Amino acid sequence: MKKLLAFAATAVMSVGAYAAPAIALPDGPLYLKFTGQEQIATNGATTWNANGVKEINWGVFSVETLYKGNVVVPHDSVNPITPAIYANGFSGGQITGMFYGVQAGTASTDPLNAFPATGGYLDLYWRDTSKMSASSTDISPAGVRCGYSCATGFTEGTFLARIMFDTGMDTGNTTNTIVGTTIPSSNGFSGVADSYGSVVADATVNGMTGLWANQLDSNWFSSYLGLRDLRFKNSYNYNPTWNGGANILGARIDDPAQAYSGTVPEPGVLSLMGLAMVGMGAALRRREKKPAK
Numbered sequence: 001m002k003k004l005l006a007f008a009a010t011a012v013m014s015v016g017a018y019a020a021p022a023i024a025l026p027d028g029p030l031y032l033k034f035t036g037q038e039q040i041a042t043n044g045a046t047t048w049n050a051n052g053v054k055e056i057n058w059g060v061f062s063v064e065t066l067y068k069g070n071v072v073v074p075h076d077s078v079n080p081i082t083p084a085i086y087a088n089g090f091s092g093g094q095i096t097g098m099f100y101g102v103q104a105g106t107a108s109t110d111p112l113n114a115f116p117a118t119g120g121y122l123d124l125y126w127r128d129t130s131k132m133s134a135s136s137t138d139i140s141p142a143g144v145r146c147g148y149s150c151a152t153g154f155t156e157g158t159f160l161a162r163i164m165f166d167t168g169m170d171t172g173n174t175t176n177t178i179v180g181t182t183i184p185s186s187n188g189f190s191g192v193a194d195s196y197g198s199v200v201a202d203a204t205v206n207g208m209t210g211l212w213a214n215q216l217d218s219n220w221f222s223s224y225l226g227l228r229d230l231r232f233k234n235s236y237n238y239n240p241t242w243n244g245g246a247n248i249l250g251a252r253i254d255d256p257a258q259a260y261s262g263t264v265p266e267p268g269v270l271s272l273m274g275l276a277m278v279g280m281g282a283a284l285r286r287r288e289k290k291p292a293k
Helices: 004-017 267-289
Strands: 028-041 048-050 053-073 077-087 093-104 121-128 158-166 178-180 190-199 221-223 226-228 230-238 248-261
Antiparallel strands (some): 053 077, 053 093, 121 158, 190 230, 230 248
């Protein structure tokens, strides 16, 4: 969890370093709706194999709507409050991104996790459509995974945040980061994936840190393995137009994400702030009692 002083310093630096995006995140609970396409490798295949990472899942997406949220269960669940505060293309901008690096997980005792996965990251960007063609984010057949060059248009513009898929959703395994209800098959499939996310606060793209990283790094969601920053729950449905060869299956995703925007001080920081307030109060009382000269 970040420290308050570090946040303040970063916030001051960010004002000069970035042009503000068309949509600013309000403080408090948030609800985002993603849509996109992905590839899922099965039967020992990989969608990307480099630097020791045997990736089995990657995809691209756009955020269709962003809402302020209503807390349903504290530190666990958020519902959207209509109307949306952002819709795709709002003020000439788009929120897009790519997730990648998801690897095969290990067996779980959780009966819901038929297709476990581990690792993985998700990058968010703000695209100014007056400078970039909106057609560059058309979701067309991918062929095979070829790194970021496959995601041109989804990974351009202002870097907003890098989110690491984190543990705590799979109650039957402490290393898996994603719970998948259905094993993908070329005969067709439809499933639901559940996961938590944690902001990678020091992540940079082209030397710039994420514009939204500090706000999203809230440690608001509570898992049995610790605090997390975001919660994802998406459907994945077979889409053969995105098949990438033998054992690499395409899928369409519809992906609600929940977040909590704003800074949440650490307990230790709160204690120090409380002591400081007590000290200030005592000093004021002594000053009031001191006789006038």
